[in-house]
Amino acid sequence: MKIELGFGNGLQTLEVPDANVSEILVPNEIDTSLSAEEAVSRALENPIGSPRLRDMVKPGEKIAIVTSDITRPMPTYAVMPFLFKELEAAGVSDKDVTLVFALGSHRKHTDEEKIKLAGEETFKRIACIDGDVKDCIHLGTTVRGTPVDIVRTVAEADKRICLGNIEYHYFAGYSGGAKAIMPGVSTRDAIQSNHRMMIEKEACAGNLDTNPLRQDIEEAARICGVDFILNVVLDEHKKIIYAVAGDLVKSHREGCRFLDTLYGKRIKQKADIVVVSQGGAPKDLNLYQTQKALDNAKHAVKDGGIIILVGSCKEGLGEKVFEEWMTSAEKPEDLVLRIKREFKLGGHKAAAIALVLEYADIYLVSDMEEDFVKKLFFMPFKTVQTAFNAAFEKKGANASVLVMPYGGSTLPKL
Template sequence: MRLELGFGTGTQPLTVPDENILAVLKPNQVEIGLTGADEVRRALREPIGSRRLSEIAKPGEKIAIVTSDITRPMPSALVLPPLLDELAQAGCRREDITVVFALGSHRPHTEAEMRRLVGDAIYERYRCVDSDPADCVHMGVTDRGTPVDVTRAVAEADRRICLGNIEYHYFAGYSGGAKAIMPGVSTRDAIQSNHSRMVEREAAAGSLDGNPVREDIEQAVSCCPVDFILNVVLDEHKKVIRAVAGDVVRAHRAGCRFLDTLYLKEIDSRADIVVVSQGGAPKDLNLYQTQKALDNAKHAVKSGGTVILVGSCREGFGEKTFEQWMTTAPTSHSMVERIAEDFQLGGHKAAAIAMVLEDAEICLVSELDEKLVSEIFLRPFGAVQTAFDYAFEKHGTDAKVIVMPYGGSTLPRVRG
């Protein structure tokens, strides 16, 4: 079988003997109705657990629209126009609306990146800003002790509208919903407090009830209320195939249920070799983002197996603390020990990689320097086929193989 795996803005070819393939985890076939902007408009007309946005917003109110940064595939340029039309129906003025890019712990945007995210017309007609962790308002504390410190443009708004795409998240359960606030527009200390719960067993992909990270996130919005969300689910071509709008929890849960019908993949057994791609740009911009595909792949690989992680990582590590942990650790296991005693945002990603290394070898197909990759306990390759040939020789001609072309989205679960 010949496959093409996303890699940066292009693809990489892979050929696997048919008899060795256990599964190729592509999205399930589901019935799709409207798509793209038409589906977004339908969701806005049919909000879940809420009145229409045009009935909620009032003329003269200061409105903050929180949307994703450049590391996310959220199609803000497509989603924003129908949303802004709803606000116009409510009599809201352009000068009262601010689009806030939720950076979380990521780097600020260039002007060109902001324009690309929302489109020239919106960028030139509306105020568009990055969240600023240095200018936040303290709005409360969750029961778990997480400070709710929110960037001023959002904290001081009369109405808060959160956008996002829903996919699996390796410890928050799913992306989307209240994540636009926490960690989206929060301080590093707040994010660190929330994410420290990732080491708890219930903090896992596809988990909502009892997930301490997700519960903490959603309690944060009791301090910083969200008036309306508009979330989308994308197919493997990053096309909107479902939109949900309305209440920050109820609409989000409806989106999560649809995601499961699309991307939850049952498998008969784990494989000796798992080949996983983050799906290409922008998801594989750096190793910090590419790690998400690895964390889904760990559910499909046998103990002692090999994961071939495919991601361009052309911007390097993507986060300073993550880089420091990865490049200074004496052993991979030392990062597992360290995170239990000294949780640090950024270090949590390093520990997540190290936890996979406890049970499997990781081959990284990337644009990173091979010496650097070797120093961070991964085996470097420039081509996925070369990496596969290495793993195939290692595990033998009877090796079973699972391929995950959209690893950041698809979540394997062994039947039973």
């Protein structure tokens, strides 16, 4: 069997004996007959667990709309016209509405980036600002000890509306929902307090209700107060194919259920060898991004198995803290111990890799230098075929093989 996998701006081809292929995981076929406009309109007209937005807001109230920053694919520009219609129907003035970009721990935007995110009309009509984590209000503390320190513009608003896109998140379960508040408009200390729970077993992709980190996120959002959300699901071309609106938790859960019908893949059994690609450029530009595919693949590999991670990583590791952690550790266990001792953003991805290495070997097919790859605790290869041949020789002629061509957006589940 010949299988093509994205690698940088091109493809790599893998040949696997037919008898050894257990499954090839690709997104499910679903009905996406609704246009983006129809999907968003239907969600706003039929909110889940709450009244319509136009029936919740009043003239004179200060409205904060919290949305994603430039590192996320949320098409804010595409949904804002529909939100304006709801706010106009309630008599809300543009001068009382602020669009807040949720930076979390990321850098500030240029005006050009703000216009790209919000759309020109929105940028002209209302204030569009970056959340300033240096100007926050302390609203309380979660039961797990996370401080709820929220950007002032959001904390002091009369009504808070959160936007986001829903996809799998390797320790918060799914993106979207309350993540606009935590980490979106929270301080770095608050984020680190929350994210330190990522090493707990239940903090994993696809898990919500028993996920301590997600529970902490949603408790922080309840303390802050979120009146309404609008979340979307995007296809592989970053186009809206589904939308939910309404209650912070109820509508988010419905969006997550839809995502599962698209990208959740039931597997018969775990495999000896899992071959996973992030899908090529720009998703595999560096190891920081390519790690997302690895973290999904871990759910499909047997203990003692091999994951072949396929990603160009032509720009190297991609994040300074991540690079420092990965290159300074003497063994993978050091990274797990370090994250328990001092949670640090960037280091959290290094620890996530180390957790996979506890029960599986990782063969990395990349453009990085082989000696450097070895320092990262991976086996280096230049082609997926040579990596597979080595893995096949190690695991034997009866080894089961599972392939994930779109690893960053495909979640295997038993």
